[in-house]
Amino acid sequence: MEKQKIGFIGLGRMGGPMSSRLLAAGYDLTVLDVNSAAMDALAGKGAKRAASAREVADESDIVITSLPKPDIVLQAALGENGIAQGQRAKIMLDVSTTGPSTARQVAEGLARTGKQWVDCPVSGGIKGATEGTLALMVSCPSATYETIEPLIANFGKAFHVGEDAGLGQVVKLANNMLAAAAIFLTAEAMAMGVKAGVKPGVMLDIINLSTGRNSASQDKFPKSVLPGTFDFGFATGLSYKDVRLCVDESETLGVPMVGGALVRQILAITQSKYGADSDFTCMAKLIEDWSGVEIRG
Ligand code: NAD
Numbered sequence: 150m151e152k153q154k155i156g157f158i159g160l161g162r163m164g165g166p167m168s169s170r171l172l173a174a175g176y177d178l179t180v181l182d183v184n185s186a187a188m189d190a191l192a193g194k195g196a197k198r199a200a201s202a203r204e205v206a207d208e209s210d211i212v213i214t215s216l217p218k219p220d221i222v223l224q225a226a227l228g229e230n231g232i233a234q235g236q237r238a239k240i241m242l243d244v245s246t247t248g249p250s251t252a253r254q255v256a257e258g259l260a261r262t263g264k265q266w267v268d269c270p271v272s273g274g275i276k277g278a279t280e281g282t283l284a285l286m287v288s289c290p291s292a293t294y295e296t297i298e299p300l301i302a303n304f305g306k307a308f309h310v311g312e313d314a315g316l317g318q319v320v321k322l323a324n325n326m327l328a329a330a331a332i333f334l335t336a337e338a339m340a341m342g343v344k345a346g347v348k349p350g351v352m353l354d355i356i357n358l359s360t361g362r363n364s365a366s367q368d369k370f371p372k373s374v375l376p377g378t379f380d381f382g383f384a385t386g387l388s389y390k391d392v393r394l395c396v397d398e399s400e401t402l403g404v405p406m407v408g409g410a411l412v413r414q415i416l417a418i419t420q421s422k423y424g425a426d427s428d429f430t431c432m433a434k435l436i437e438d439w440s441g442v443e444i445r446g
Pocket residue numbers: 158159160161162163164181182183184187215216217218221225244245246247271272273274275382383384387
């Protein structure tokens with residue numbers, strides 16, 4: 150069977166390695182990014198360049214988007230020269246974290262032009278994107294899932310969450326709120342121990358063998374906080390966006406999210422102090438600053 154032709158819009162920290170994996174797997178790939186250097190890198194590996202989202206959809210059966218914010222996804226899908234206007238593509242598969250309401254809005258807009266939306270937010274960071282070990286949270290009709298399954302197997306392990314647009318996004322927002330909360334609370338716990346005189350490495354080793362262990366203590370602190378590099382690979386601005394979307398969705402559903410709202414404010418302060426482009430491990434830097442102690446080792 151002839152391989153599907155794929156379009157990829159947004160070749161950043163996640164989209165760059167994910168699209169490279171598709172080229173390596175032999176897919177015919179058409180790419181678009183507002184950053185021409187990102188396009189050059191993929192064109193150098195054999196991808197075709199496009200000048201608009203519509204052109205990507207004219208050239209591809211399935212268009213994948215990996216874009217930073219909901220309004221950018223909306224524009225790429227339904228805006229002028231957007232994916233909805235493309236002739237060939239029947240499916241738009243969004244691996245960005247855009248939230249359920251954007252997912253539903255884009256799904257409705259695409260349906261008017263006979264195209265199918267697929268929510269496919271991912272987790273696992275740049276390492277997972279590079280190695281093809283992401284967790285994929287997919288929601289779309291079962292028939293569409295069968296069509297996309299071989300394609301998304303290149304990115305990692307897929308879970309078909311349900312059929313309705315936005316369900317994959319709900320799972321993703323819940324996960325990212327938890328991931329951000331883990332950094333914030335681990336920083337508070339570590340700052341207390343270190344200020345009292347415990348060595349940071351010893352404290353982390355104990356937590357990681359005990360009931361307090363979490364994704365921040367096991368991964369983010371050893372890699373990016375103890376060395377003081379604050380470079381784990383996920384932007385504060387994106388984490389803030391995710392937690393904001395999470396708390397908003399929770400409120401819409403009538404589910405109180407007191408802890409999530411707190412994490413949202415910690416991210417707002419981290420962003421105003423270190424900038425939206427800083428790494429989200431800078432939440433720990435904020436706690437260090439408030440505590441007058443550095444968690445290094
Ligand atoms: P990024 O900022 O590195 O990449 C986004 C890319 O989109 C950039 O190359 C940018 O130039 C491009 N872009 C922006 N506007 C565009 C437009 N109008 N048309 C075409 N290209 C445009 O971000 P990222 O870290 O790769 O994240 C992408 C998405 O994946 C986000 O929604 C994020 O929340 C999600 N995500 C990120 C991670 C991570 O660890 N970085 C993990 C899971 C999910």
